[in-house]
């Protein structure tokens with residue numbers, strides 16, 4: 267129970283155990299933060315240190331925004347990685363090697379996200395206007411293991 271009026275607006279120490287790095291963040295507005303004040307906010311933040319492929323092709327019923335940038339906080343433009351981002355029913359592949367933000371409106375099929383080259387760590391962050399992250403893979407709801415609450 268909050269002891270001061272705005273206590274629940276602060277979410278201290280959101281860090282959880284990382285994958286390949288010490289910490290990462292997975293925040294689900296409805297479950298892990300702000301005491302239910304902000305339900306439609308979901309965030310995953312992680313540092314990527316080696317190539318990885320993420321996600322089966324999927325859709326969801328909320329928008330999602332991906333952010334890719336260099337992990338050196340003093341120069342996030344230092345992006346030494348190559349990402350191949352699969353988009354749409356057509357499976358168009360968008361390859362980029364610069365800091366990039368990708369907007370996925372609800373219902374648009376996307377993934378996998380193949381991080382092919384990592385010469386220096388990068389930050390991978392995605393956010394969604396949803397209370398939790400549920401993908402629809404072939405119409406079936408799936409919650410990836412690394413973000414289960």
Ligand SMILES: [Zn+2]
Pocket residue numbers: 324325326330370376401
């Ligand atoms: Zn998605």
